[in-house]
Amino acid sequence: MTGVSLTDITKDYGSGIPSVNxxxxxxxxxxxxxLLGPSGCGKSTTLRMIAGFVSPSSGQxxxxxxxxxxxxxHKRDTGMVFQNYALFPHMNVATNVGYGLTTRRIxxxxxxxxxAEALEVVGxxxxxxxxxxxxxxxxxxxxxxxxxxxxxxxVLLLDEPLSNLDAKLREETRGHIRRIQKESGTxxxxxxxxxxxxxxxxxxxxxxQDGVLHQVAEPREIYRCPATAFVARFIGRSNVIDGTVxxxxxxxxxxxxxxxxxxxxxxxxxxxxxxxxxxxxxAVSLRPESLAIGPANSxxxxxxxxxxxxxxxxxxxxxxxxxxxxxxxxxxxxxVPDSNTLPQQGDDxxxxxxxxxxxxxxx
Amino acid sequence: xxxxxxxxxxxxxxxxSDRFVYVLAIPLAFILLVYIVVPMIATLLTSFQSGGDVYxxxxxxxxxxxxxxxxxxxxxxxxxxxxxxxxxxxxxxRFRFPGRGILKIVALVPLGLPPLIGALSFYYLYGSSGILPxxxxxxxxxxxxxxxxxxxxxxMLVHTLTMYPYFYLSVxxxxxxxxxxxxxxxxxxxSSRARMWRTVVLPMLTPALVSGALLTFMVxxxxxxxxxxxxxxxxTMRIVAAKTSGNYxxxxxxxxxxxxxxxxxxxTMRWYQNQRSTRSLSKGTPQVATxxxxxxxxxxxxxxxxxxxxxxxxxxxxxxxxxxTVDGTWTTQILPPQYTLQNFVDIASNPRSLRPILVSSQMSxxxxxxxxxxxxxxxxxxxRWRGRGxxxxxxxxxxxxxxxxxxxxxxxVTAFASPTPFNLGxxxxxxxxxxxxxxxxxFVPLVFRNAAASIAQIDPSVEEAAQNLGAxxxxxxxxxxxxxxxxGVIAGxxxxxxxxxxxxxxxxxxxxxxxTPLSVEIYNRQYANELGSAFAYGALQMAVILIVLIISxxxxxPRPHRDKR
Numbered sequence: 001m002t003g004v005s006l007t008d009i010t011k012d013y014g015s016g017i018p019s020v021n022x023x024x025x026x027x028x029x030x031x032x033x034x035l036l037g038p039s040g041c042g043k044s045t046t047l048r049m050i051a052g053f054v055s056p057s058s059g060q061x062x063x064x065x066x067x068x069x070x071x072x073x074h075k076r077d078t079g080m081v082f083q084n085y086a087l088f089p090h091m092n093v094a095t096n097v098g099y100g101l102t103t104r105r106i107x108x109x110x111x112x113x114x115x116a117e118a119l120e121v122v123g124x125x126x127x128x129x130x131x132x133x134x135x136x137x138x139x140x141x142x143x144x145x146x147x148x149x150x151x152x153x154x155v156l157l158l159d160e161p162l163s164n165l166d167a168k169l170r171e172e173t174r175g176h177i178r179r180i181q182k183e184s185g186t187x188x189x190x191x192x193x194x195x196x197x198x199x200x201x202x203x204x205x206x207x208x209q210d211g212v213l214h215q216v217a218e219p220r221e222i223y224r225c226p227a228t229a230f231v232a233r234f235i236g237r238s239n240v241i242d243g244t245v246x247x248x249x250x251x252x253x254x255x256x257x258x259x260x261x262x263x264x265x266x267x268x269x270x271x272x273x274x275x276x277x278x279x280x281x282x283a284v285s286l287r288p289e290s291l292a293i294g295p296a297n298s299x300x301x302x303x304x305x306x307x308x309x310x311x312x313x314x315x316x317x318x319x320x321x322x323x324x325x326x327x328x329x330x331x332x333x334x335x336v337p338d339s340n341t342l343p344q345q346g347d348d349x350x351x352x353x354x355x356x357x358x359x360x361x362x363x
Numbered sequence: 364x365x366x367x368x369x370x371x372x373x374x375x376x377x378x379x380s381d382r383f384v385y386v387l388a389i390p391l392a393f394i395l396l397v398y399i400v401v402p403m404i405a406t407l408l409t410s411f412q413s414g415g416d417v418y419x420x421x422x423x424x425x426x427x428x429x430x431x432x433x434x435x436x437x438x439x440x441x442x443x444x445x446x447x448x449x450x451x452x453x454x455x456x457r458f459r460f461p462g463r464g465i466l467k468i469v470a471l472v473p474l475g476l477p478p479l480i481g482a483l484s485f486y487y488l489y490g491s492s493g494i495l496p497x498x499x500x501x502x503x504x505x506x507x508x509x510x511x512x513x514x515x516x517x518x519m520l521v522h523t524l525t526m527y528p529y530f531y532l533s534v535x536x537x538x539x540x541x542x543x544x545x546x547x548x549x550x551x552x553x554s555s556r557a558r559m560w561r562t563v564v565l566p567m568l569t570p571a572l573v574s575g576a577l578l579t580f581m582v583x584x585x586x587x588x589x590x591x592x593x594x595x596x597x598x599t600m601r602i603v604a605a606k607t608s609g610n611y612x613x614x615x616x617x618x619x620x621x622x623x624x625x626x627x628x629x630x631t632m633r634w635y636q637n638q639r640s641t642r643s644l645s646k647g648t649p650q651v652a653t654x655x656x657x658x659x660x661x662x663x664x665x666x667x668x669x670x671x672x673x674x675x676x677x678x679x680x681x682x683x684x685x686x687x688t689v690d691g692t693w694t695t696q697i698l699p700p701q702y703t704l705q706n707f708v709d710i711a712s713n714p715r716s717l718r719p720i721l722v723s724s725q726m727s728x729x730x731x732x733x734x735x736x737x738x739x740x741x742x743x744x745x746x747r748w749r750g751r752g753x754x755x756x757x758x759x760x761x762x763x764x765x766x767x768x769x770x771x772x773x774x775x776v777t778a779f780a781s782p783t784p785f786n787l788g789x790x791x792x793x794x795x796x797x798x799x800x801x802x803x804x805x806f807v808p809l810v811f812r813n814a815a816a817s818i819a820q821i822d823p824s825v826e827e828a829a830q831n832l833g834a835x836x837x838x839x840x841x842x843x844x845x846x847x848x849x850x851g852v853i854a855g856x857x858x859x860x861x862x863x864x865x866x867x868x869x870x871x872x873x874x875x876x877x878x879t880p881l882s883v884e885i886y887n888r889q890y891a892n893e894l895g896s897a898f899a900y901g902a903l904q905m906a907v908i909l910i911v912l913i914i915s916x917x918x919x920x921p922r923p924h925r926d927k928r
Contacts, residue, residue, distance in 0.1 A: 053827055073830040074839075086828035090846045099842075100832030151832060 002064035002154045003029045003187060004050060009059035011045055011211075019045045021211040023059070027189060027204075032181055034190045036198040037208035038234070043191045044159060046208075050189060051157055052076050063154055074103070079148030079186075080157040084164065085140045087132045093119070093143050094128040100151035118150035121180060138169045145177065149184065156181065156188040162197065174201050195235050199223070207231050215271065227271040229361045232285035239286040239332045242363060245276045255284060255360075259328030261307040265358040276360060283363045288335035290357035293323060296348040306350045307332070311343045325349060381749070383836035388744045388752060394737060395759040398804055401785045402774035403622060403762070409777045410615035417616040426617055429601040433621075436515065436597060437583035440522035441576045447523055448530025448575065449568075451671075456538040459654040461661055462668035469675045473525045475908050476678060477865035479882045480901030482588040483889060484678040485512075485521045487685060490593075494681070497697045514593055521589040524675070526582055530575035537571035538564075570635075577632045581625055585767030587868045599769045599868075606773060606872060618773040622766055629765035682905060685898035693894060706899035716896070719884035720903070722798070726880070727863030730802030731810075735856050737803075738810030743844060746818040764808035771805055772872025797873050798880060802863035809862065813855025817848040854915045861911045865904050 004027040011020040020042040027033040035043035048054040050061060052073035061069045068076055079100070087096050094115050101111045119125050122142035132140065141161060148156060158177070162170045178201050181188050192198050198205050199219040207214045207222065207230070215227035226232035229240045243257040252264045253276050263284060267275055276282060302308040309325035309332060321342055323334045334351060336342065343349050410417060420426040455467055473481070487493050489512040496511035512520045541564070549559040587599040598621050605614035655664050686706060688699035710716045741760050745753045763771060779791035779800075791797040821844060829839040867882035874883055881900060888897035 051827075051831055053830075072835075073827070074833050074835055076831075077833070078831060080828065080831040082824045082828060084822060084824060086822060086824040088825060088829070088843055088847075090843075099829065099834070103833035103838065147828075147832070157831075 002066075003027055003031070004033075004155055004189065005062045006046070006050075007060040007062070009046070009049060009056045009061065011042070011049060011054060012057045017211075018057070019211050020049070020056075023211075023213055025206055025213070025216065027187060029064075029187055030185045032178065032188045032190065032201060032203045034192060034198040034202040034205045035208060036192060036195060036205050036234075038193055040210070041208040042211040043193075043208050045211075047157055047159055047189060047191045050155065051078050051080050076155075077151075077153055078155045078157050079151055079153030081141075081144045081148050081159065081161040083160045085144040085161075087140055087143055087147075089132050091132070092128070093124065093130050093132070093135070096132065096143055097147045097150050100147065104151060114150050118146040121149070122146045122176075137164055138173065141165060141173065145180070149180065149186070152184075153186065156186045158188065158190045160192055162192075163194075170197070177201070199235070207234060209234075224357075225269075225271050225359055226285055226361055229283045229285070229363055232359070232361050237288055237333060237335075239288065239291075239330070240283050240361065241286070241327075241330050241332070242281070242283045245278050245280045245282055248276060248278055252355075253360075255282060257284075257307075257328070257330075259330040261302070261327060262304070263307070263353065263358060264305050264355060265360055266356060269356075269358055270360045272362075281363055283361050285359045285361050286332070286353050287357060288322065288333040289320075290354050291332070291334045292352040292354070293325075293334050293336055293343065293349050294352065295343070296350050302350045303352075305355065306352045309349050309351050311345055311347045311349055313345055314342055325351065327351070384744055384748045387740055388748060388756065391737065391741050391744060392752075392756060392759070395741070395756070397785070397787060398800065399759055399762055402771075402778035402804075403766075405778035405785070406615045406618050406622070406770070406774045409611060410619050412612055415616075417610075417613045418620075420613060420616070421620065425596070425601060426598070426613070426620075429596050429598045429617075430620065432515075432596065433584055433598040436518055436522070436586075436595075437580045439519055440526055440583040441579045443519060443523040444527040444579050445530050445572065445576060448527035448532075449534050449572070451527065452531050452534035452538060456535050457652055458664075459652045460668065461665035462672065466668045466672055469672045470531055471528060472675055472679055474528050475905065475912060476525065476682075477882070477901060477904040477908065479588050479865065479867040479885055480682055480898065480904060481525060481678060482521050482592055483885075483897070483901070484681040484685070485524070485589075486517070486592045487894075488677055488681045489520055490517060494697060497695075501697060515595055517593040518586070518589045518595050518597075521593075522579075522583055522586065524678070526579045529578045529582070530572070533571040533575045534568060537568045541567050573635055574632065577628055577635070581628045581632075581765060584621065584625060584628075585769070585868070587767070587769050599767055602769050602773060603872060606776070611777065614773055615777060618770040622770050625765040625767060625770075626762065629761065679905065682898055682901045685894055686902035688895040688898070690893045690895045699894075703895070706895045707903075709896065710899060710903065719879050719881045719900070722878050723864050723866075723881035726795070726798040727802055727860050727866070729799040730806060730863050731856050731860045733799065733803045734807040734810040734859050735852060738807050738855070739814045739845070739848065739852055742811050742814035742818055742848075743840065745815065747823075760811050761808050763804045764812075768805060768866070768868030769872060771801060772869035775801055775804070775869075775873055792873070793875050795875060795878050797875060798870065798878065801869045801873055802859075802866055805866065805869060806859035806862050809859045810852065810855040813851045813858075814848055817851030818844070821847050850919055853918050857911045857915045857918075861908050864907060 004025075006023050006025045009020055009023040010018050012018040023042075023046060025033075035046055037043050045054055049056050052068070052071060056069065059069070060067060063076070088099065091099070097118055098111055098115045101107075101114055106114065115128070116125065119128055122145055124139060124142055124146065127135065127139065132143070135143065141164070144161070161177070162173055165173060174197055190198075190201065199222075202219055204216060204218055205222050206216045209230050214231050215222060217225070222231065222235050226235060226238070232238040232240050241257050241259060243255040243263070245253055246256045246262070247254040248267055251267060253267045255263050255265060257263065265284060270276065296308060297303065307327050309327045312324045312326055312331070315322045315324070316338065319338065320335050321338050323336060323343065325332050325334060332351060421430065451470055455463060455470065476484075489495055491508045491511035491513050493511060496507040499505065499510045500507040545567070546559055546563055549563045550556070554562065585599065586597070587603070589595075590597040590600045598617055602614050602617045602621070605611075605617060655661055685699065687702040687704065689701040689703050689705070692701045693699035710720070738760070741756055745757045748756075766774070775797060776792055779786050779789055779797065782788040782790055791800055825847070826839050826843060829843045830836065834842065865882055866880065867886070870880045870883055871886070874880055879887070881904065885897045885900045888894075888900070
């Protein structure tokens with residue numbers, strides 16, 4: 001069992017814009033670590049560099065103390081679950097699962113026992129003799145998982161393994177994968193573009209965009225304390241509004257928003273921990289559920305710490321309603337519990353964020 | 364040196380599977396160089412032995428008229444086989460009529476005709492001493508010569524009825540793959556059926572027609588057997604004549620010119636296909652064949668399809684019929700007067716008669732094995748090599764596909780006549796080994812193309828999965844890639860085998876005196892007026908082709924859904 005560390009990893013395919021740019025990540029032993037980002041962010045390239053299918057242009061990859069940067073894929077002892085499962089179509093389920101054992105010179109009874117165990121873990125004991133073409137997508141996915149786990153790899157790599165399943169099966173399977181991973185305690189690197197999946201499964205998440213690492217943190221922290229505007233927008237829903245720091249006192253800093261209005265945020269409400277300086281360009285992240293909405297007071301200006309807005313639309317989404325409002329130039333979403341006293345389209349309202357939930361992010 | 368420092372300097376880095384590709388590519392490139400490229404260069408050099416004077420023959424001499432004749436015949440063949448193939452394809456994909464099922468099968472019969480005996484059967488069917496002209500002559504009193512296909516007309520007839528499948532297959536595929544909703548849209552927008560065909564269907568068929576035309580032109584230019592029987596002096600005929608008369612320089616010059624024309628066509632074809640490769644095949648509304656209604660229309664269509672079936676099946680039937688004639692008895696009668704089984708008994712019982720079959724089958728088998736080894740590995744390297752080298756290898760191995768068999772023969776004769784460093788000191792002229800080498804060169808592109816098509820269907824991540832599970836690149840190739848390719852490769856290899864088994868055009872240029880290949884023996888027997896024996900060999904050839912095609916079909920589309928391992 002080993003941790004994985006990527007030191008200063010860059011991959012440039014020669015286009016001049018690196019697919020992965022100076023990436024530094026340390027994954028702890030036994031951790032379930034997720035690389036999250038939109039398509040083209042470099043997450044799959046990073047995973048393929050860990051697997052050895054792609055060589056980094058520069059940097060170092062270590063499994064524990066072992067430098068594997070130049071090691072061939074078949075000598076790395078990783079178990080990978082591919083997006084399309086990559087099962088061997090000319091072999092049956094048991095032969096697929098046993099393939100990695102054969103290459104490790106585990107044969108005979110020992111091999112049969114391990115394959116049977118692995119199939120039992122994924123609930124496919126009765127399917128050992130089936131051909132791959134006779135399995136459903138979900139079953140194929142589990143064969144792929146069993147095949148990667150049976151070799152007891154140092155690192156388990158999962159490349160969007162759930163993306164080809166339907167929504168219901170996806171939720172079931174992610175719980176299943178997480179449970180198996182916890183039982184085996186295998187260090188796992190998981191790639192996905194689905195933030196909900198990442199939040200539900202991971203010990204820690206790394207958010208990437210255009211080959212650049214934005215933040216590495218636990219799911220809760222990523223949600224509450226996004227490091228950048230990109231992270232705030234990508235994880236959950238958020239209103240990210242640009243502004244300028246006007247004043248900083250002992251506890252709060254005052255930010256004048258470009259779209260009009262002034263907000264006060266705790267001066268420590270920033271992932272880097274750096275205290276903002278007056279005049280600094282910054283953005284604030286306001287989660288839709290952290291905003292209180294009320295009728296505009298009669299005066300021209302809203303109370304201190306509130307924003308004056310006009311309701312553009314109200315959308316019923318079940319337990320909550322999403323109110324879309326216009327604050328100056330910016331559109332601000334507010335999520336409120338459904339009630340009979342919701343504002344109507346065209347109403348003037350005041351939005352009041354709870355100060356401890358305002359988070360400052362770099363633009 | 365730390366790994367970190369060393370790596371910083373490299374932008375493009377290779378993984379271990381890349382290195383494995385290079386390790387394989389080097390010996391493959393070497394083999395292709397020695398057996399394909401160097402012989403071509405040897406021919407070129409031979410043609411310039413006395414400063415290239417022989418090329419003057421192309422401005423004034425017989426070579427000029429031969430080249431012009433070859434080009435004209437090829438253009439004509441493109442037109443006639445284009446019309447026949449396209450009409451058949453439209454008829455069979457778009458209409459339902461009595462006799463459609465049988466016509467669909469018979470339309471492919473020309474592909475199963477052995478090249479030499481096929482051309483020969485046309486000669487005895489439509490030529491001036493053939494069955495049909497004699498029958499018409501006795502019925503109408505006209506001289507048989509007046510209604511016979513002889514000379515250039517004979518060559519054109521053979522070309523049309525053996526080469527239309529190139530159009531038929533590509534146009535059928537194009538029509539079947541096209542989206543019916545496009546045609547419906549055109550009609551919905553108010554265009555008439557004729558206008559719809561002109562403005563929608565024909566433009567969509569352009570790629571199919573162009574590739575059919577290029578292929579037909581190339582095959583026509585390479586044609587040798589039909590001109591030989593009808594004594595038409597095409598360029599291929601002149602090459603063999605020059606070689607036979609000992610004028611190697613002229614033969615080499617003519618081969619070089621023919622090679623250049625053929626390679627230009629190969630390159631045009633690849634360029635055109637690459638241009639079109641982005642064309643998406645939409646999976647819209649499937650095409651439905653229109654049933655013909657009305658009693659008279661159905662009767663007329665039935666009679667027409669019967670006539671077409673008879674025409675297309677006639678050459679094969681002729682081969683079978685003539686296989687049973689007694690040698691030397693058919694003189695001026697319409698049909699041969701005497702029949703016997705003796706021809707087959709003789710082949711089976713007389714070791715001298717059996718020998719050509721053994722020579723051809725064994726040499727063809729050897730060539731097939733070599734083609735599998737080289738073709739499959741090259742296909743893999745080409746598919747996995749992410750560099751420019753891949754297309755160079757691809758071109759090298761596909762070159763012989765464009766080269767006429769006559770030219771391949773001349774190339775081998777010039778390159779392997781005396782030991783040089785370039786042919787690794789091998790002298791093949793006069794040795795038995797020259798036959799498998801020639802068959803290998805001619806038919807390795809077939810295996811390569813089938814293997815490449817099989818690889819294209821394999822998901823690369825399956826190979827990655829194997830490596831991820833600890834398999835070395837070689838083990839991955841052996842346990843995953845090759846088994847997945849097996850079906851396509853076997854089909855290609857069987858095809859290569861039957862082609863080698865009936866090979867005539869290169870064989871006649873190179874065969875060593877004591878080892879007569881089957882097709883050359885057929886020619887010799889026919890020449891010696893032992894018609895029954897010649898056609899008995901031909902009938903056996905057809906039987907072998909039929910069996911191999913059936914095996915190939917079974918291998919490619921096995922009945923049971925999935926075999927257990």
